[in-house]
Amino acid sequence: MAFASLRSLRPAILSNPLPKGPHFGIVAEFGTPADLYHACERVRDAGFTRWDAHTPFPVHGLEGAMGLRRSPLPWIVLVMGLTGATLGFGLQWWVHAKAYPLVISGKPYFSWPAFIPITFELGVLFAALGAVLGMLGLNRLPMHYHPLFRSKVFERVTDDAFFISIESWDPRFDAAATPKLLESLGARSVELLES
Amino acid sequence: MAHTDAELLDNPVAGRPTLILRSPDFHSITEVVAEAVERPTPLGWWVFFLPSVALLGLLGIAVSWLFWEGIGVWGLNVPVGWAWDITNFVFWVGIGHAGTLISAILFLFRQKWRTSINRAAEAMTIFAVMCALMFPGIHVGRVWVAYWMFPIPNQMGMWPNFRSPLLWDVFAVSVYGTVSVLFWYVGLIPDLATMRDRSKTPVRRFVYGFFALGWRGSVRQWHHYESAYLVLAALATPLVLSVHSVVSMDFAVSVLPGWHTTIFPPYFVAGAIFSGFAMVMTLMLICRVAFGLEHIITLRHLDYMAKIMLLTGSMVGYAYATEFFTAWYSGNPYEFFTFKNRALGPYAWAYWTMITCNVVSPQVFWFKKARTSIPILFVLSIVINIGMWFERFVIIVTSLHRDFLPSAWGYFTPTMWDVSCLIGSFGLFFTMFCLFVRFLPMVATAEVKTVLPQADPHFHRGPDREIRAGAS
Numbered sequence: 001m002a003f004a005s006l007r008s009l010r011p012a013i014l015s016n017p018l019p020k021g022p023h024f025g026i027v028a029e030f031g032t033p034a035d036l037y038h039a040c041e042r043v044r045d046a047g048f049t050r051w052d053a054h055t056p057f058p059v060h061g062l063e064g065a066m067g068l069r070r071s072p073l074p075w076i077v078l079v080m081g082l083t084g085a086t087l088g089f090g091l092q093w094w095v096h097a098k099a100y101p102l103v104i105s106g107k108p109y110f111s112w113p114a115f116i117p118i119t120f121e122l123g124v125l126f127a128a129l130g131a132v133l134g135m136l137g138l139n140r141l142p143m144h145y146h147p148l149f150r151s152k153v154f155e156r157v158t159d160d161a162f163f164i165s166i167e168s169w170d171p172r173f174d175a176a177a178t179p180k181l182l183e184s185l186g187a188r189s190v191e192l193l194e195s
Numbered sequence: 196m197a198h199t200d201a202e203l204l205d206n207p208v209a210g211r212p213t214l215i216l217r218s219p220d221f222h223s224i225t226e227v228v229a230e231a232v233e234r235p236t237p238l239g240w241w242v243f244f245l246p247s248v249a250l251l252g253l254l255g256i257a258v259s260w261l262f263w264e265g266i267g268v269w270g271l272n273v274p275v276g277w278a279w280d281i282t283n284f285v286f287w288v289g290i291g292h293a294g295t296l297i298s299a300i301l302f303l304f305r306q307k308w309r310t311s312i313n314r315a316a317e318a319m320t321i322f323a324v325m326c327a328l329m330f331p332g333i334h335v336g337r338v339w340v341a342y343w344m345f346p347i348p349n350q351m352g353m354w355p356n357f358r359s360p361l362l363w364d365v366f367a368v369s370v371y372g373t374v375s376v377l378f379w380y381v382g383l384i385p386d387l388a389t390m391r392d393r394s395k396t397p398v399r400r401f402v403y404g405f406f407a408l409g410w411r412g413s414v415r416q417w418h419h420y421e422s423a424y425l426v427l428a429a430l431a432t433p434l435v436l437s438v439h440s441v442v443s444m445d446f447a448v449s450v451l452p453g454w455h456t457t458i459f460p461p462y463f464v465a466g467a468i469f470s471g472f473a474m475v476m477t478l479m480l481i482c483r484v485a486f487g488l489e490h491i492i493t494l495r496h497l498d499y500m501a502k503i504m505l506l507t508g509s510m511v512g513y514a515y516a517t518e519f520f521t522a523w524y525s526g527n528p529y530e531f532f533t534f535k536n537r538a539l540g541p542y543a544w545a546y547w548t549m550i551t552c553n554v555v556s557p558q559v560f561w562f563k564k565a566r567t568s569i570p571i572l573f574v575l576s577i578v579i580n581i582g583m584w585f586e587r588f589v590i591i592v593t594s595l596h597r598d599f600l601p602s603a604w605g606y607f608t609p610t611m612w613d614v615s616c617l618i619g620s621f622g623l624f625f626t627m628f629c630l631f632v633r634f635l636p637m638v639a640t641a642e643v644k645t646v647l648p649q650a651d652p653h654f655h656r657g658p659d660r661e662i663r664a665g666a667s
Contacts, residue, residue, distance in 0.1 A: 032654075033649070033650055033651070033652045033654070034651075034652050034654055036652070037652035037653075040414075052413045052414060052415050053413070053414040054411060054412045054413050054414070055412055055414060055417065056221060056225075056385075056389070056412055056641060056644060057221075057385070057641040057642070057644040057645045057650065058417040058421050058641075058645060059414075059645075059650065059652055060645070060650075060651065061652055062414050062417075063414060063417075063418045065652075066414055066415075068415065068418050071418055071422035073419055073422040073423055073426065074426060077426050077430075081430075091346060091357075092357040095346065095354040096354075096357060096358070099354065100352065100353070100354050104356055104358055105358070107358060111358055114357070114358035115357060115358075117360075117363040117366070117367065117437070117441055117444075118357055118362070118363060118366045120433075120437060121363075121366040121367050121370045121437070122366070122370070124370060124374065124433070124434045124437075125370045125373060125374065127426070127430050128373070128374045128377050128427060128430050128431075129377070131377075131423045131426045131427050131430070132377045132380075132381055132423060132427070134419075134423070135381070135419045135423035136408070138419040139413075139416040139419050139420065141408040141409055141410065141416070142408035142409050143408070144408070144409040145409070146409060146411055148411055149411070154411075157392075157412045158225075158385065158388045158389040158392045158410075158412055159221065159222055159225045159389060159392065159393070160220065160221035
């Protein structure tokens with residue numbers, strides 16, 4: 001259903017981003033996008049919910065392998081864009097028909113076709129701000145501290161390394177069994193991270 | 196390095212063009228792009244940077260004198276009240292449009308070759324818009340009341356005229372500048388994180404880390420990020436078309452022969468993309484050699500850009516012909532006089548410079564030899580930009596200098612302050628561009644990595660791949 005993506009909006013923005021307790025969780029490195037893809041499918045099928053994959057670039061189809069819902073971002077953009085367009089049109093109507101009515105080139109006060117370019121521009125401006133701020137909000141950025149940054153190997157996530165992280169507050173997380181699962185899926189290394 | 200025909204061969208396995216040569220792995224892409232920023236400042240950079248800063252200083256002097264003395268220091272007169280100021284404005288806005296075409300329109304059309312050049316092209320857009328925004332700002336005469344252009348509540352109870360194309364322009368260009376910066380910054384976030392994670396010094400780590408916002412390449416983040424990128428591309432596409440359309444309406448909505456014509460919006464947009472691609476070409480030809488990026492920005496990329504220049508150049512040529520035909524076919528004596536006067540009158544030299552540079556010269560791009568020859572591409576990219584500057588000069592000045600009454604006719608001659616403002620704006624542009632290539636990754640590494648064959652999750656390394664890797 002079209003509105004299903006909206007359900008993830010509230011928890012995405014309002015919930016606490018990090019698990020409580022001494023351990024953040026585990027992070028496992030995988031060799032290639034293909035290995036990561038298949039491992040993600042298995043982690044998804046094992047029923048984990050508080051986990052993530054990390055890649056240097058967007059890997060095509062990985063959100064499907066992780067079982068992610070569609071992003072609600074386009075709805076934010078639509079609302080912002082319509083707000084901007086309405087404000088733009090309203091401002092021009094108010095200025096020319098209400099606050100300071102002035103005959104210019106013999107046109108009527110409410111000469112709406114001449115208001116369209118600025119209505120459009122303000123709609124685009126608000127929509128673009130909505131896209132960027134909405135994306136940052138949904139991604140909970142800026143967040144300059146994160147337990148993952150404690151890991152030395154994780155520094156290569158922005159270069160050429162691929163990771164799966166499973167957080168300790170996942171109901172299926174088990175400090176002994178979960179690392180074994182990731183190793184069986186082909187992880188090169190598995191690391192336990194403090195909070 | 197030498198380029199052979201073998202490098203332009205298609206990838207036989209995927210059945211798609213090989214976009215990045217020398218079969219690099221992910222790390223070598225990061226390495227070559229980040230290293231250009233991390234190494235000590237090369238001498239060659241100063242060779243470009245210092246003259247640019249000198250020209251920027253000249254711009255500072257020219258603009259200060261203009262503010263002190265007034266716009267009479269330019270060669271403006273009655274009837275030519277707009278000349279190089281607005282020519283420069285339209286020229287620079289047009290330059291910017293290729294960046295948005297590459298980053299947004301080619302993205303929507305899934306043209307993967309854009310990934311090698313989009314970062315630098317978007318940077319070029321932003322710097323070109325900075326230059327463009329300056330000219331309408333300084334040409335108003337009383338710059339200290341330039342804020343009257345914005346709808347700011349004030350003690351006079353006075354509002355701008357929203358029905359005027361000149362005000363549409365204020366909104367269009369400033370929204371365009373803002374959205375271009377947003378688009379560019381969103382694209383930069385993953386690469387800033389790469390720079391952060393490679394930093395050797397605390398200062399670099401702090402500065403790149405601050406602007407990387409704590410990006411950690413999470414797929415849940417990429418998921419929203421890609422959605423935002425797609426939406427921004429979808430917004431920037433109609434925006435860029437609207438911007439030069441609105442710029443053209445500054446002229447088209449007036450009743451002046453030579454300006455008052457419905458062909459202007461599409462004709463201006465085509466010309467903008469034409470000149471912008473020429474500027475991208477000039478910059479990329481220098482950067483790919485200076486930073487050793489010949490395997491990322493390949494002859495294939497240059498070939499594609501030359502094809503777009505041929506297309507848009509021919510569209511511009513068609514528009515010139517249509518204008519002439521309509522001037523004759525309309526039966527309007529003023530309109531036809533204006534066009535005859537353009538081709539044969541006192542500014543004929545400018546008109547034929549424009550035709551030679553914009554319509555005749557790009558025709559050599561019908562030949563693949565020309566499209567893949569670095570010297571030809573470099574010379575023509577500069578010739579085309581000269582031609583496109585002249586196009587705006589021809590449109591603006593030739594339409595103004597012959598008024599309806601012969602007693603009001605005039606001729607515009609630039610002063611040294613006109614020239615200083617023009618070459619000074621190039622100083623501003625190249626200073627910004629030099630700073631960009633020194634401090635920021637000039638290729639979108641996260642995007643380039645996605646077009647490598649091994650980025651596909653269904654890629655499996657097999658004997659075929661090794662053969663392909665050996666062949667290219």
